[in-house]
Amino acid sequence: MxxxxxxxxxxxxxxxxxxxxxxxxxxxxxxxxxxxxxxxxxxxxxxxxxxxxxxxxxxxxxFFLLVFSFLDDHPRRWMSNESDLQDAVGSVRASNYISIAVFVWGLYDHIICIDEEVAWYTSVRLNKSKIAYLVNRYTFLTAFSVRVATALRLGPDYDSVCRPVTIFLLFSNILLHTIANIAMVLRVRALFEHHRTIKRTLYTSVVLYILLSVTVVVVTWRHGIRAFPGLLPILPGCFAIPPKSYWAAFVVDFMFDAFIFSLTTLGICAWRSRLGFQSPSRAMPLTTHLLNAGIGYFAVITASLAFAVVVSFTSWTRVLAPTGFTVAVSSLASSRMLLALHKKLEDRPQPAIDIPSIELTAAVSTRFQAAPQRGSDEPRRTVDATVEDRNRVLESRMDDEVPAVAHTLTQYSWESHYAHLRPSSRTEMELESR
Known part of the structure; x- marks a missing residue:
């Protein structure tokens, strides 16, 4: 017995x-x-x-684990029989394949845009937007290089490889999402340069987003890092188990993106209504492009986050969760949006005009600071102009004009109160003053 x-x-x-x-x-x-x-x-x-x-x-x-210990939810147990074990093996392999495909996608995007990146680096001094772009681009390449290297390694040790790599990838995901959102915050901040309350709200929202993201990841993933199956030494990569509340991080990202997109739309529409342009796409090409790019970016991010939330309630979450798919979409979309904005400035139809400054000036002041030609002793003069005059200047080509104080598009520098135009002759300046 x-x-x-x-x-x-x-x-x-x-x-x-x-x-x-x-x-x-x-x-x-x-x-x-x-x-x-x-x-x-x-x-x-x-x-x-x-x-x-x-x-x-x-x-x-x-500290986070102790404070939020009351949110403990026991990890799901999928391995109840041999078929579940086979499904898990298939999930790990599919996840590794998707991770490699996402890395190749990001590397290809980086290669085809390298000439635009070099042109941007050499034409504009170092600023906040360029730093955000560099951190975003190369953190993505580093994180997904580590992800692919781990996926290709046979039977990695848990303590020395899987656990530290998983922690690194989780917090690199937070960094990538944060940098992509900071790039959007810089755009919104320029639209509300003279609104202290909105700027403080933006700064506070970024801090809250970082704290919430770290807290949610730590709380939800503390039971998601598990030992690699030692009974299957031929299986490559590490096995990360997505927790039940895996979708919570996506909700935080969506709320922040929706808030930033709403402010962007509100700011651009406010500028348009105050300017009174009949043809915004011609008179305000950069702000129009910024609005269109923001709509496209928000649509892509919303679709990817919604897809991830739906998948998190199915068995496919074992495949999608370790791949970093939503992070890749957010990072690459943000990078392409910044490059597109810079290219829009380089290819603008009025190369002699600092369009961002003029767009701001038309809404803030009705006076231009007109500078004399080079080598002339004539002092700088203040020139009055109506909205109609400004529309006429913006819609006409001024090929003989000398570019004024050039604000970089990456900062979207609408910080000055006046645009600086350099008329090619005294007659043109007098005509504009009328």
Whole structure:
């Protein structure tokens, strides 16, 4: 009788070793380890160390885990039989393939845009938008290089490879989303340059977004980093288990993006109504392009986040979650939008006019600061102009004009109160003053 009980007990331990140790429950791991050792079941070194794991080992995140411990939800147990194990193996392989495809997509986008990037670097001094672009672009390449390198490695060790890599990828995702959103905040800040309340609201929203993102990731993923299946040493890559509340991070991203997009639309529409242009696409080409690009960006981000939320409630979440698909979409869309705005400035139809400054000037002041020609002793004069005069100037080509103080598009510098035009002759300046 005792032998029969022992046999049944060891059969149960073998099932634990094959399946449940892939998703260990901290409250039962010691008993599982002791039982399996008593039955002489093989355990990998990574599984032994995983049995002693309770929290993230990174000290800065222990605080979040303790404060939000009441939100604990036990990890899902998918491994109940052999078919579930086979499904998990297929999910890991599919996830690795998608990760490689996303990395190739990002690398291809970087290669085809390298000439535009070099032109941007050499034509504009270092500024906030350029720093955001560089961090966004090369953090993406670094993070997905690590992701692909891990996916191609056979049987990586849990403590030395899988766990630190997973933590790095999670927080690189936060960084990429944050940088993409900061690039949008810079655009909105320029639209509301003289509204202190809105600017302070923007800064506060960025800080809250970062804190919420870190908190949500730490709380939801603390049970999502598990030991790699030592029973399947031929399987490449690491196995990250998406938690039940995996979709919460997407909701935070959507709320912030919707807030920024709403402010962008409000600011541009306010400028248009105050300017009174009958043909905004010609008179305000950059702001019109910014609005169109913002609509496209928000539509793409919303679609990708909605898709990820829907998938998080299905079994396909095991495939999509470790790939960083939504992060890649956000990062690449933000990079392309910044490059498109810079190219719009370079290809503008009125090369002699600093369009962003004039668009701001038309809404803020009815006076231009007209500078004399080079080499002339004539002092700078203030020139009055009506909205109709300004429309006529904007809609006409001024090929003989000398460019004025050039604000970079990347900052969308609408910070000055006056645009600076350099008429080619005194007669033109007098005509404009009428």
């Amino acid at each position: 005792d032998d029969a009980k022992s046999t049944r007990r060891c059969y149960g331990a073998e099932d634990v070793a094959r399946n449940r140790l892939l998703f260990p429950d901290p409250s039962q791991e010691r008993e599982r380890l002791r039982l399996s050792q008593a039955c002489n079941l093989p355990f990998s070194r990574g599984s032994r160390r995983a049995a002693r794991l309770r929290f993230f080992g990174c000290p800065p995140f222990r």
